[in-house]
Amino acid sequence: MDITATIAALSTFLEHTALSARLQETAWVVPAVQTVHILSVATVFASSAFVSLHLLGVSGRELSAGNVALRFVPFIWWTLPLLLLSGSVLIVAEPARSLPNPAFHLKLGLLLAAVLVTLLYQWPLSRRADFWEATRGRVVATKLIAVTTLALWTGVIVAGRFIAYVDNL
Amino acid sequence: MDLDAPLRWLYATEIAVQMRENALLFPWVEAIHVVGLTLVLGSIAVLDLRLLGVASRGRPLARVLRDVLPVTWLAFAVAVVTGALMFASNAVAYAHNGPFQWKVVLLTLIGLNTAFFHLLVEPALRAAPSTGPTPWRARLSGALSIALWIGVTAFGRWIGFTINAIQ
Numbered sequence: 001m002d003i004t005a006t007i008a009a010l011s012t013f014l015e016h017t018a019l020s021a022r023l024q025e026t027a028w029v030v031p032a033v034q035t036v037h038i039l040s041v042a043t044v045f046a047s048s049a050f051v052s053l054h055l056l057g058v059s060g061r062e063l064s065a066g067n068v069a070l071r072f073v074p075f076i077w078w079t080l081p082l083l084l085l086s087g088s089v090l091i092v093a094e095p096a097r098s099l100p101n102p103a104f105h106l107k108l109g110l111l112l113a114a115v116l117v118t119l120l121y122q123w124p125l126s127r128r129a130d131f132w133e134a135t136r137g138r139v140v141a142t143k144l145i146a147v148t149t150l151a152l153w154t155g156v157i158v159a160g161r162f163i164a165y166v167d168n169l
Numbered sequence: 170m171d172l173d174a175p176l177r178w179l180y181a182t183e184i185a186v187q188m189r190e191n192a193l194l195f196p197w198v199e200a201i202h203v204v205g206l207t208l209v210l211g212s213i214a215v216l217d218l219r220l221l222g223v224a225s226r227g228r229p230l231a232r233v234l235r236d237v238l239p240v241t242w243l244a245f246a247v248a249v250v251t252g253a254l255m256f257a258s259n260a261v262a263y264a265h266n267g268p269f270q271w272k273v274v275l276l277t278l279i280g281l282n283t284a285f286f287h288l289l290v291e292p293a294l295r296a297a298p299s300t301g302p303t304p305w306r307a308r309l310s311g312a313l314s315i316a317l318w319i320g321v322t323a324f325g326r327w328i329g330f331t332i333n334a335i336q
């Protein structure tokens with residue numbers, strides 16, 4: 001199956017739905033939903049950043065890793081559905097702008113990686129609060145996780161903005 | 170006095186010319202602007218929610234301030250520099266754009282709210298017991314901050330949909 005043809009077909013299908021037509025005919029819908037999308041990205045990115053900054057010893061130094069995760073990680077998981085919902089509305093409104101767009105594909109890949117790294121960090125922590133502090137190797141690993149997570153979310157945001165500039169294939 | 174004259178001078182500067190002519194420069198500057206502003210929004214929200222008594226309630230205000238504000242100010246500096254570059258690229262059109270003007274008004278109000286917080290709210294909070302409910306002035310400042318920053322984000326996005334062609 002040709003993936004490019006499938007994406008094009010999906011894009012054309014979405015474009016001709018009644019919902020897409022409704023979203024397009026009201027001028028304020030796209031900027032309003034983009035605003036919600038940016039506010040959601042801000043919540044997820046900053047929450048993740050504060051976890052990373054703690055792991056790098058920059059902020060919240062008197063707190064344990066378990067405490068910081070408890071404070072910020074729920075904001076990531078509770079906001080992610082809003083992020084995906086607002087993103088989906090934007091896709092349905094203008095499918096040809098995003099679906100075939102290489103910047104959008106890169107954004108999705110980076111988003112998936114960011115979510116996986118966050119799960120990789122949080123999962124052992126939810127079973128044992130001092131998991132990442134137990135050995136020297138794990139402490140080093142958390143620094144790597146912190147830098148990777150910061151880079152991935154930054155990449156998601158940059159790729160997201162480039163959707164507006166990269167020509168569709 | 171011709172208020173547009175300094176804007177035209179800005180428009181003609183070498184950096185503004187580069188912003189217009191280098192096809193990759195504007196998107197990169199804009200992308201970094203978004204990275205900066207999302208960090209401003211997300212980090213200041215941590216402080217605002219603490220002031221509203223919604224989150225970080227068990228944490229002394231001084232520690233929240235120490236963790237949050239360096240991130241907020243650094244990210245704000247990034248947003249201001251990148252924002253100024255985008256403004257220069259099309260200065261006259263931005264200055265005459267309604268959503269841009271509203272964004273400037275809201276940013277000015279944010280500046281006043283920041284002064285209000287540091288001068289009138291913070292000293293009382295630092296003197297009071299560090300946990301427990303916050304006084305009404307702290308709640309007001311936190312609520313204003315969240316509302317104004319959401320407004321700044323919305324007007325910022327509206328600029329992209331209403332800005333005139335390069336003049």
